[in-house]
Amino acid sequence: MMQHKLWFNLLLLLVTIRSVKAQQNELPYTVINLQTLNDFKPTGANWKLVSDVFYDFNKSGAASLKAGSGILANDLSGKSKDHLFTKMEHGDIDLELDFMMEKGSNSGIYLQSRYEIQLFDSWGVKEPRSLDCGAIYERWDDNRPEGRKGYEGHPPAQNVSRAPGLWQHLKISFLAPRFNEKGEKIANARFVKVILNGVTVHQNTEVTGPTRSAAFQDEKPTGALMIQGDHGPVSVRNIRYKAYGTEPVTLTNLQLKAYDGKFQSVDELNALTPKREMPIDVLAHLAPGSRDNFAGKITGTLHIPHTGDYLLNLNLRWIPAEVNVKVRNGAGELKIDGKKVVGVTTEDGGFVSTKVNFTAGDHPIELSYYKNFGQWYARSNDILLSLEGPGVPYTTLNPVIRAENPVSEITVLARSEPVMQRGFVNHQGIKHTHTISVGESDLVNYTVDLRKGEFLQFWRGDFLETTPMWYGRGETQLSVPLGSVIERSGKPSLAFLADQNAAWPDSSTNYNNLGYDVDKAGRPVFKYTLGTASVRESFASANEGRKLSHSFTVTPATQDIWCRVAEGRDIVELPNGLYAINDKQYFIELTGKEKPVIRTSAQNTKELLLPVKAVNGAGTVTYSIVW
Structure with missing residues (x-):
């Protein structure tokens, strides 16, 4: 029992230190090769390597696969319906991949071939369940009563699934179950974090055993990654991972020597006698009464579990990221094995990153630093020292965990009507x-810059977090989207062009904002002028939140006014008449018969333009974003 508690505490520690990842560089992932199937165990003919996939979001069974490589496609048109297993077997792992669903399809990613993250066509679902995309699928027991055979399923925190035929991104941080020397399980598997399309849908969620339809019902320290192949068509690409061992990097035997006064260099400390000496257990200047005008030397023992190259990040948190070389409020230096490894200054914004080659074992460290004063928005006396290396996850060593001003998240949600x-x-x-920013009750949201007349972004999911605006002094003053955001380029939607080959302007010098009206549904109608033309611009959610309609009315309309509908790395017309933007990040649906102009910009991106055609002096443009 005591051993189980020790393992449980270690898992919670790993969960904590793996989640502190602000402002850091990372070591590269290991990539699973999709030019051949050599990284996978032999499988059925349903798994094919292709170079492109088309799934029509309007109907199933109409897939089009293009010969080539780089994408794994599950083609169920034949008799084979096998699962796909990697040759790689993993324990703790960080995994990332892109996936694409066919309409109505169902699949899953099984960690260790046992614990499933559900892949499902959940486009437009308002209240996701444990069978929807991003869910941790339920466990199953035929001996339980009817209606309760499935249990312990975990739905995603919100539904941020995209339309069939679009690429979606999944990121998983997973801790494998732990076993003692007798092979007895002492800790359950745990999903530290699951991020779907940029939104955290699970955090620190335990699974007590294999989920339904797992390849194996036992549990092991390691197992292959499995992609479900018997339920429905799915395509996968860009599979990459970081696999970890169970021995952590640690920092122990910490001692602090504290100095008082104003300093210009850490070298000054070598000739001084410390004012006080004390043991510490976290990386912070903890000397009594020290707020500003101090310096310190922290010594300790760094334990490295595996020999190899490690990425090291050091952040003195009282130095703000905004660099002001005339206001030097601190600096620091880290020595390992008696040699200087890295120094951090005001010019660095308090943050530096470097690679260090370590041998396995214990290494003495000495961290010297000073602080002359603190900015009001950088009050902390904490130090962040982080490492990542072979078999070792990104670990913040001995961090301070503070709750000085605990506050609940302040959110604005659109539940029954549009919210601005x-x-x-x-x-x-x-x-x-x-x-x-405008949020609709069917979880479609967008942001417009009123000063510049720019359509900035749109997202699916919950509306806004406003804590940085409304709590305390509102330090960042930002409203933060709660759903899965797609950013646009931030250029004007309308512009005067001499011809269809003229460059699109970065801003509108003749734009004049006139505010907005509110229509009967509670949506804003934006009003502005472009030179002598008056414009009314509006947005509306459509098809139960699956589309965002965007419309313009221009009076008077002239032949030289154009609408830039989209920009991306590529724009491809699809067999169903839609246009795929940015490598199938979202679709554009045109409502009129006007053929768009697709051209290459000076920045080598693609642009989709429509002329604003005049009818009786007025011109209109309407299109829909599908995602």
Whole structure:
């Protein structure tokens, strides 16, 4: 029993340290080769290597597969319906892959061939269940009463599934079950995190045994990755992973020597006598009374489980990321085995990353640092030291866990009618300060920049978290989408062009915002002028949240006004008349008969343009985004 508790505590520690991953570089993943099937065990003829896949989101059974490689396709047109197993067997693992569903299809990714993350056509489902996409599928026991044979299934936190025929992204962090030297299980398997299309749908979820339809009903320290092949068509690509052992990297025997005063270099500490010395168990300057104007030396023992190259990240959290070389508030230096490994300064924004070759075993470390003052938005005296290496997951060593100002998440949700929220929004790393986000009750949402007249982003799922806006001083002042976001390029939707080959402008110099009206459904209708033309722009959810309709009315319309419907790495017209944008990230559906112009920009991207045709002096353009 005591051994079980020790393993359980270790698993919780791994869960904690693997989840602290802010602002870091990573070592590369191992890629499963999809140019051949050599990385897989022999399987049925249903599994094929292809170069492209077309699934029609309107109907099943109309798949089109293009010869080639790079994509695994489960083709059930023949008699074979085999599962696919990797030759690689894993324990703890971080796994990423892309997948595409056919309409109505069903499949699954089985960790160790036993624990399933469900792949399912859940497009448009409002209340997901444990059979929907991203779910941890239920366990099954025929001896249980009717209606209760299935148990312990875990639905995704929200449904962020995309349409059939679009590529979706799945990221899984998994801890294998633990066994003692007698082979007895002492800890259950655990999904540390499951991220579907950028949204966390499970976190720290335990599974007590194999889920339904697993390849094996026993449990082992390792097992192959399995893709279910007997339920429905599915395609998979870009499979990559990091596999880990069970021995962690650790930092022990920590001692702090503390100094008071203002400093210009960590070298000054070598000639000084510390004001106090004390043992510590977390990486932080914990000397009593120390807030600003201090320095420290932390020594300890770093245990490395495996020989090899490790990625090391060091972050002095009192140095803000915004670099101001005239205001030097701190610096630091890390020595391992008596040799300087890395230094961090104000110019680094308090963060540095480097590779270090370690031999397995114990290594003495010395971390020297100083802090002259703290910015109001960088109050912490904490230090983040993180390592990742062969068989070792990204681990933040001895972190401080604080709850100084606990607060519940402040959210804005659209439940029965459209909801509008003004605020700041991060788009492509830039803060936009004059935006409005709109959420529909069927989980379709979007953001528009009112100052620039730019359609910034759209997403499926819950609406907004507003904690950074409304709690305390609102330090980042951002409203944060809660669902799966697709960003647009952030350029104007309408522009005057001399001809269809003229470059699309980055901004509209003749744009003048006139605010917005609210229609009977509670949706905004945006009003602005472009030169002498008046524009009314509107959005509406359609087909129970499966589409977002986008419309413009321009008065008076002239022959030189164009609408840029989409931009992406590629734009491909599909057999069903839709246009796939950005490697099948989303579809564009055109409602009129006008043939679009698809062209290459100066940045070597593709653009889809429509002319705003004038009828009795007014022009209209309407299209739908399907995702």
